[in-house]
Amino acid sequence: MKPPDKIIPIEPAPSAPEEIALYEIRRKIYPRAVTGLFANWRWALVFATQIVFYGLPWLSWNDRQAVLLEIAVRKFYIFGLVLWPQDVIYLTALLIIAAYTLFLFTAVAGRLWCGYACPQTVYTEIFLWVERKIEGERIARMRLDQAPFSVRKLAVKSFKHAAWLAIAVWTGYTFVGYFTPIGDLGLRAVTWDLGPWETFWVVFYSLATYGNAGFMREQVCKYMCPYARFQSAMFDRDTLIIAYDTERGEPRGPRSRKADRNEAGLGHCVDCKICVQVCPTGIDIRQGLQYECIGCAACIDGCDQVMGRMGYPKGLIRYASENALEQHLDASAMWARMLRPRTLIYTGLLLAIIVATAASLYMRNPLKVDIIRDRGAIAREAAPGVIENVYRLQIMNTDEKARQFAISATGLRGLKVVGVTDPVVVGAAGTLLLPFRLQVAADADDGDDGDDKKADDGHERKRHDDRRPKSGSHKIQIVVQALDDPAIVRHEHSSFLFPR
Amino acid sequence: MESTDNLAHRIMWILWPAFLAAGAGEAIFFTVFDPFDLHFFGAPLDLSRQAIYTMGFFGFWGLGIASSALTVFLERSPWERNRCPLDAAARPEGCPKREGGGCGAQEPTQRR
Numbered sequence: 001m002k003p004p005d006k007i008i009p010i011e012p013a014p015s016a017p018e019e020i021a022l023y024e025i026r027r028k029i030y031p032r033a034v035t036g037l038f039a040n041w042r043w044a045l046v047f048a049t050q051i052v053f054y055g056l057p058w059l060s061w062n063d064r065q066a067v068l069l070e071i072a073v074r075k076f077y078i079f080g081l082v083l084w085p086q087d088v089i090y091l092t093a094l095l096i097i098a099a100y101t102l103f104l105f106t107a108v109a110g111r112l113w114c115g116y117a118c119p120q121t122v123y124t125e126i127f128l129w130v131e132r133k134i135e136g137e138r139i140a141r142m143r144l145d146q147a148p149f150s151v152r153k154l155a156v157k158s159f160k161h162a163a164w165l166a167i168a169v170w171t172g173y174t175f176v177g178y179f180t181p182i183g184d185l186g187l188r189a190v191t192w193d194l195g196p197w198e199t200f201w202v203v204f205y206s207l208a209t210y211g212n213a214g215f216m217r218e219q220v221c222k223y224m225c226p227y228a229r230f231q232s233a234m235f236d237r238d239t240l241i242i243a244y245d246t247e248r249g250e251p252r253g254p255r256s257r258k259a260d261r262n263e264a265g266l267g268h269c270v271d272c273k274i275c276v277q278v279c280p281t282g283i284d285i286r287q288g289l290q291y292e293c294i295g296c297a298a299c300i301d302g303c304d305q306v307m308g309r310m311g312y313p314k315g316l317i318r319y320a321s322e323n324a325l326e327q328h329l330d331a332s333a334m335w336a337r338m339l340r341p342r343t344l345i346y347t348g349l350l351l352a353i354i355v356a357t358a359a360s361l362y363m364r365n366p367l368k369v370d371i372i373r374d375r376g377a378i379a380r381e382a383a384p385g386v387i388e389n390v391y392r393l394q395i396m397n398t399d400e401k402a403r404q405f406a407i408s409a410t411g412l413r414g415l416k417v418v419g420v421t422d423p424v425v426v427g428a429a430g431t432l433l434l435p436f437r438l439q440v441a442a443d444a445d446d447g448d449d450g451d452d453k454k455a456d457d458g459h460e461r462k463r464h465d466d467r468r469p470k471s472g473s474h475k476i477q478i479v480v481q482a483l484d485d486p487a488i489v490r491h492e493h494s495s496f497l498f499p500r
Numbered sequence: 501m502e503s504t505d506n507l508a509h510r511i512m513w514i515l516w517p518a519f520l521a522a523g524a525g526e527a528i529f530f531t532v533f534d535p536f537d538l539h540f541f542g543a544p545l546d547l548s549r550q551a552i553y554t555m556g557f558f559g560f561w562g563l564g565i566a567s568s569a570l571t572v573f574l575e576r577s578p579w580e581r582n583r584c585p586l587d588a589a590a591r592p593e594g595c596p597k598r599e600g601g602g603c604g605a606q607e608p609t610q611r612r
Contacts, residue, residue, distance in 0.1 A: 195550070
């Protein structure tokens with residue numbers, strides 16, 4: 001006989017007064033200092049990026065600042081290159097290269113940029129180092145913040161903020177030094193003679209550094225950074241992420257170093273919470289990958305030290321892909337999967353763009369020419385039977401040496417350039433605005449547009465005898481030719497008007 | 501679950517995207533236009549390029565701030581917009597309009 005089914009009465013329990021956190025209250029995070037392989041990598045990148053950032057404006061090239069984005073004169077000097085606003089395509093290319101590099105690195109190993117090289121990380125690291133040197137380690141800092149006001153607390157805090165501000169001001173000064181010659185800027189700063197705008201930007205950038213690295217810290221990554229939100233689009237199951245090996249670690253729990261963990265039925269995680277304490281964004285990596293994780297690997301370094309002390313193998317938290325964790329792939333099998341369509345396509349596109357940009361920079365014509373027709377001016381008769389048009393020619397020589405140019409015009413037989421010296425000299429990285437006139441006989445016939453060379457040379461050709469007077473607009477070409485290099489030439493289209 | 505009610509977050513979400521957009525706008529606009537070519541109601545601007553760049557940047561930033569602020573303003577949930585039937589004192593803990601806490605108040609209600 002089957003006993004009657006036992007009926008379990010189900011009653012809705014009054015819901016416990018659940019507290020819904022409407023505010024994410026920012027707990028101040030006191031990251032614990034960490035040492036280890038990845039911390040060393042981060043410091044290496046802090047040094048590398050900051051030596052470049054602070055040092056670059058002091059380098060010289062051709063008797064000028066090697067890297068100077070001199071926006072006051074609208075020229076960017078980058079070592080041997082002088083870029084003009086017209087060269088904005090290279091800036092675009094640079095941004096595309098940067099974006100693709102970021103995509104590639106993200107697809108391979110997640111947020112490497114965030115963890116090691118992002119200015120937010122780098123300056124936070126520097127500011128934290130200062131904080132540690134002045135206020136002490138994590139516990140000391142927490143105690144100091146909780147302590148009531150005292151002269152010592154005031155002194156320690158003031159010293160820290162003074163040190164932070166000193167770094168911030170130097171950073172602001174360096175930043176402005178990229179846009180205005182840095183030596184001169186320094187001299188004028190010392191003699192208290194900075195212009196209002198330079199002062200403003202030094203102060204603005206200093207305060208931004210001080211605020212972001214001293215106070216905002218992980219909040220910038222968590223709430224302000226768009227990359228943090230879309231980086232997962234570049235992820236797949238073979239992307240290396242900072243991963244906690246749940247199978248190995250669980251069940252977690254504290255134990256004595258001598259205890260047999262198998263007997264106690266425990267995994268490798270001793271639940272020491274070092275991984276949480278070192279985390280600059282205050283997350284627990286053991287809950288899996290979270291968008292707050294900036295991939296700094298501090299938890300790996302922290303955990304490896306604990307594993308070492310416990311006599312367990314390292315890598316309970318490690319760089320691993322989802323597939324590697326699930327399928328228990330060894331390191332070589334995991335790395336073999338780095339060559340997958342996504343990474344190959346990113347790499348291919350990146351290389352193609354780099355090569356195209358480099359080739360285009362290499363073949364860049366240092367001569368730029370603009371023709372401006374006087375809007376009001378109309379064709380006039382300069383002499384009986386001679387028609388004249390007025391133009392303005394803007395010649396830009398982007399090379400850092402002066403050049404001589406010859407100016408000629410083709411498109412109408414007998415077209416003459418009048419009113420310019422020959423040759424025209426344009427200074428190093430200089431611009432010349434040159435008014436000039438073109439004259440032609442009122443009954444001129446069309447020159448041979450397809451054969452500029454002969455027309456350039458002024459060969460008179462009597463191909464046909466079309467001598468009726470012209471009217472209206474005729475297409476012409478204005479040729480600016482460097483005298484020292486036949487390859488440096490520009491053919492600019494314009495029009496020549498005959499009176500109606 | 502994070503809420504959008506935190507005033508600090510809202511300020512970040514207003515200022516920061518506007519700042520990024522202003523940077524892009526500044527770079528594009530002043531690459532194409534030379535400040536010296538600009539006219540203010542027909543009269544040339546009697547200012548240095550740096551001054552015009554700076555004012556341009558803050559002009560772009562201001563526009564971006566206005567746009568972001570409007571976005572944040574429109575994005576509020578009905579819970580925040582509708583009139584609450586409860587007395588200010590009877591509202592649940594954590595409610596931004598609970599007695600003692602203003603809208604988007606910085607002072608957090610104690611959790612736990």
